[in-house]
Amino acid sequence: MTAMPCSSVYGLVCGFLLILLNLSPVLTLSLRLRDDIRVDSKPVSLCEETPGVESHSGYIRLQSGVLKEYGIDSAQDYPVNIFFWYFQNRKKRTDSPLTVYFMGGPGASSLMSLFRENGPCRVNSDSNSTSNNRFSWNEYSDILYIDQPVQTGFSYDFAEPGVLNADDDLVLDSNSREAPAGLASGSRRGFFSSQNPRNTVNSTQAVARSTWFFLQVWMQKFGKRESSNNKINFWTSSYGGHFVPKLIQYTLAQNERHSQGKLDQEQFIPLTIGVLGMTNACIDGPTQLPYYPEMALKNNYSVPLTDQAGYLKAIHNFKKSDGCLAKIQACRNASIAAGHNLSVASNVDDVCRDANQYCGKHVASVATGRSYFDIAYPENLLANPLSETYLGYLNQKHVQEALGVPVNFSANAPVVAQAFSLTGDNVKGGSLEALASIMDAGVPVTMVYGDRDFACNWLGGEAVSHAIPFSHSHVFSSAGITDISLPGYPVGAQVRQAGNLSFIRVYSASHNVGLQQPQLAQTIFQRAITGLDIASGTVPASGYKTEHMYKHWEHSGESPPFPLEGACYTWNLGLCSDRLRMLYLEGKALVQDYFVVEDDKGRCVPNPVRPCARREGWRGKELSKTVVGVTVERQRMVLGDLRSIVMLLTLFSACVGCVACLHTFLFT
Template sequence: MWSLFVPLLFIWLELAATQYFPPAPKNVTRVNSKLQEGVSISFKEPGICETTPGVKSYAGYVHLPPGVVDDLGVYQNYTINTFFWFFESRKDPSNAPLSIWFNGGPGSSSMIGLLQENGPCNIKYDSNSTTLNTWSWNNEVNMLYIDQPNQVGLSYDTLANGTQDLLDPSGDVVIDDFSSDIPKQNNTFLVGTFPTQLLNSSANGTTNAARALWHFAQVWFQTFPDYKPNDNRISIWTESYGGHYGPAFAAFFEEQNQKIANGTWTDAGETYDIHLDTLGIINGCIDVLVQEPSYPEMAYNNTYGIEAINRTVYDAAMNSFTKPGGVRYLIETCRALAAEGDPENQGNNATVNDACSFANDATWYVEGPYVANSGRNYYDIAAVDPDPFPPNYYIGYLNQPHVQAALGVPINYTNPGGNSAYYAFQDTGDYPRGGYLQDLSYLIDNGIKVAMVYGDRDYACNWIGGEAVSLAVNYSHTFDFAAAGYANISVNSSYVGGLVRQYGNFSFSRVFQAGHEVPAYQPETAYEIFRRALFNLDIATGKKETAKNASFATTGLPDTWSVRDVSHISRDHICYSLAPTSSCTDEQLHSIIDGSALISDYILVDNYTMNQFPGLTNGTGNNGAGGNGGGGNDSGSGSGSGGNTDNSAASIGMSTALWLMITAATVAACCF
């Protein structure tokens, strides 16, 4: 009996492995770098998402062995495998500018930006096929999307098997070697291959992430020199916690360029100038000391007439910030200690880390009352929770075996993911630390264009705080910028997409009717702002050259508070099983948990979704977790098999307390 059982067990384990885990990467080109021993890049042409004839794309990894980043003062005893997905411009790629995109978090994958916001394709509701995005940012620009820091998205240190319970408020991946058994997955319990989740195998803050990214760029441009613009100038566009990343990364790149130019940087081969042309920040959390008071303000007094908290709650939140020993004091204490004990913000001083981490936690007393009292979405104040927009179909898409094979990725995509990076940043208190206003000043005064873009329905990094930051940037034309008026952003001949204040190479845009991910809500407006900034055109009209007019200034309103809109939105709840806590109602969650829900293509089937998506009713969709989807191709053929999957989740109750924990955990990892 035992002799029969053993081979059957191995057969079952092998079958389960083929259903849960990514296929082994094939047809991957690997190039050893000349920069340093052990450094390499691997890539392939996926042939998916961007299906415009003749337009190439490359996906792969830059591999940095332990010790590579040590030359920049960072102790790196782990491997860094950074995922990228590059798309040629649809127009004249050999002469097109290059822009790098990364999302925020900390811990948010740039696949969010690529597949939910501004990439070449939109994912269809089947989580298996795509349509071309008319307003893709690679229409006229070569686009490079990077998952960073290490262990975020499809980037990893070392491969490890494990599980993820999507109903766990933390979203944490639990590592398991599966030496005796591979657990059975269901609609909300996933099995797969992931990064190790070790906190010390990821960057512990913005400064150290910048150093790893600079090494990535050196390797990437060595391998793909044809896509480096002739003038060596590239752009960085980022979002949310990218309000930290963008200024810090851009400033660090400029500092490295200066070292290369004056001969103080002597590492062999690492001498590629990466000169910044434009820094774009979308709904960025840049400086918490400046932006923190905007949270109660946005909740209580916004341009949509939504009183999400009452006056008593508003006053209490403001008092938490201003009172003696309050949040403002804690942030200032963190920064004072960092200036003395950790001026480079490397996270290597325990006293500074403790003070800054404590200040980070305390910000919840100012930002949290909206979450606890409003019932509204963290990323869109006009929407009631749970809000299914933008759709999360990209999660299932990235876990389709044919997509994993096309990209050559050896790990499963998880959402939420990047928790190791998030926790590492939390431990050093990266959020309340300063320096990013100074970075912006440095960049603007060095001729780099800076475009701040804020959707006016976002709470997470709201426009009120963004405007305050724009006015707090202390550079050579601070007063000229403040004196410029707000002009309409004329997106086309019939639509005004927002208001912009611009002086020379610095602009602040408030985009109407847009939440946190502006390109998802207002794709044409976001595209036009992006295009105009890169091609030296004024943001308001796109008709005036600004490169040779350093004193160009918009005229109009002194502020935008008089421009209000009291219209609200209502969306039906499309419950997506791979993002249950952010898209499903309490009732829908109960039905998933007790097994009564019918899930097709990861979507809970009800009257609304059957009407919206007739294909859900034909029985061909996926009925399970990521990694179990059927084959098919990017045009949408093929169907999901569901694999070895239970319909029900674990037999547990969803209490109100657990729901609140999930809600808090969902927003605590702000932001995309």
């Protein structure tokens, strides 16, 4: 069946039918030739330091109505500018696959993972320069980071002037009743997307469809990548566990339609799928929600996040007849009954929004006092100061000019999160079934979970791995648990794997696994995309099954020590103590390179810019060398780093060979 062109008179009716029938309209110009569909890019010399390795940033640009015209999104009456950053593989191989990385959120920028986990560089303490990351994933693959949906990260619809205050509340000039005045402490002026929740997508399915289209545009119009390997791997984290399985499912369906001649072959190309990797992914509410109270009471780090009464109450709220599970089922039943009936869609959204809010408040929020993303630390403690410096870096003028971006950077987009929240998307379901579908189609899936995360914890992740209704689920569930071996590296993770599914628990890692375990994360990635077993990297994964080294997951650990008061980075005041936050906002703190370095009494505050002399006020054990990288290393203010002094003395002694000279150097 072939769709007829839509006239202006019958456009609305025809467009509606195209969506229902999942057909593409006949278009006079191919996607490659259309001026209202562009890929603008520029070479970038930031971050990647390997000589000769190419890097490009830019935008996939669609004028208003393009997605509507193609039957992808009937509500797209605004321009779409999707930011991307591409890195060639460091070995410059011309047979490298492409890995596309998406962050979750919804509304979280993929640049968060680029700079904190798996990209070519880390941002230094000055928030103005970078250092090489030898555990970058582009060691083994070309990699493309995409900020989606629109209004996420550097992606935008319209660029509008405004002010972002210390509480991350954004006021655009067009929405302000007052003329722009002097900035309050902690506020920053810049350009931002419109913040209109109608100017973004609001569902998992919409993300899947629009992202497929973005990839079609990029693959056909970017033109800077040279590789004989057309395979595309997908990696995601957190909320990406909802939409990336559906993106791949939709892509495979479109490939099938293309092969059958039901998709315009002048417009679109088949996209060859490699592997799907997910890190601490939230995938299915009914499966994962019961494990929030489990993690709160029975985690392996002896960190009680609730008491027995709180645990039992949360379990009751999940199971009772009018509780969380029942509300989710009502949501899903309503979604099935509504089908494509747009007139009742808002009622479905109401039911699903109610379910999502109830489950979030009465089941998932059982834990208190610790970070949602790393239970080892209090919720307002910046344990690793350098994990946030990318925020200041990406808002430096010279960085934005080099990337070619017209808007300021924000790691998270509340407007996107709001759009998804209003539809209750989180509990509507379908991602488990999508995983089963793509796995039965031959797509390998790797699930990686840091075991200190609470937001999408490993207990719920393991439950999902057993709940995926694919044809070989019984084989996976009977597989054993074994250590992941890495030469010269202590055992840091365990894996269960059978065929094209692997589940990995990474020790002492948070929601962002690569932040604490970068080498291990890189190794898992490399073995996954090359089709090897995760445990050793020596056996083809096809037909492989882990043996029973352990009957149960073996690891239990201790929480690392942490200071009573951590660093305060002024681009993320939510991780500052109340005291330092107020001192900064009142203008009473000394700030250097966006870090508070002294309080109002001239006392040193933990920071990586001007480290303090002594380790006072630490909870737990005294810092050891193994945890210095995860906390603030306090050094001597006057003499500098003690280790540096020892190295200097040794060098001086070797060169001069004179103890008297050393004595003179130190004490005269």
